[in-house]
C-alpha cells in the first residue's frame with residue numbers, strides 16, 4: 771500500500787490507468803506554471819507519500835510531455851522523505867531567431883531588428899506532469915574498499931564500446 775497525504779486543497783491522488791502494467795502513477799500540478807526555455811522549474815504536486823518499508827520512488831517524464839520538449843530533472847524520492855513532492859521540469863525547446871532588414875531603394879540598410887519566437891510552454895493546474903515509479907532502496911549494502919574486482923565479460927568497456 772502507498773499512503774498519500776494531501777497537503778493542499780487542490781492536490782489530487784496520483785492515478786494509474788492500467789494498474790500492474792503501467793510503470794508509473796501520474797502526478798498532477800497544483801499550480802499554473804510557465805516554462806521558459808532551458809530554465810528548470812519546481813512544480814508543486816501538493817502531496818507527500820509513504821510507500822512500504824524501504825520503498826522510494828523514481829520520477830520520470832510522461833512521454834507525451836517529452837514529445838512537446840518538456841523533460842524531467844532530479845527525480846529521486848527517498849523512502850524516508852515525507853515532504854511535498856516537487857516535480858522539476860525543463861523546457862528544452864529553443865527560441866528561433868530571425869533577422870528582419872529594411873533597405874532603401876538605393877540598397878542601403880535602413881533598419882534591422884532581431885525577432886525571437888516565444889518558446890515558452892505552459893503547465894496548468896490539474897495537468898499531469900510526471901510519472902512516479904516505486905523503487906526499492908538497496909542502499910543498506912555496506913561499501914568496502916578492495917584491491918581487485920571479479921572479472922567479467924565486459925570488463926572496463928563502456929561509452930559506446932558495443933557500437934552505435
Ligand SMILES: O=c1ccn([C@H]2C[C@H](O)[C@@H](COP(=O)(O)OP(=O)(O)OP(=O)(O)O)O2)c(=O)[nH]1
Nearest residue numbers: 829843844845846847848851854855856857858
Ligand atoms: O525531483 C525531485 C527530487 C527530490 N525531491 C525530494 C525527495 C527527495 O527525497 C529529496 C532529496 O532529493 P535528493 O536526495 O535527490 O536531493 P539532494 O540535493 O541530494 O538533497 P539531500 O542533500 O537532502 O539528499 O527531495 C523531490 O521532491 N523531487
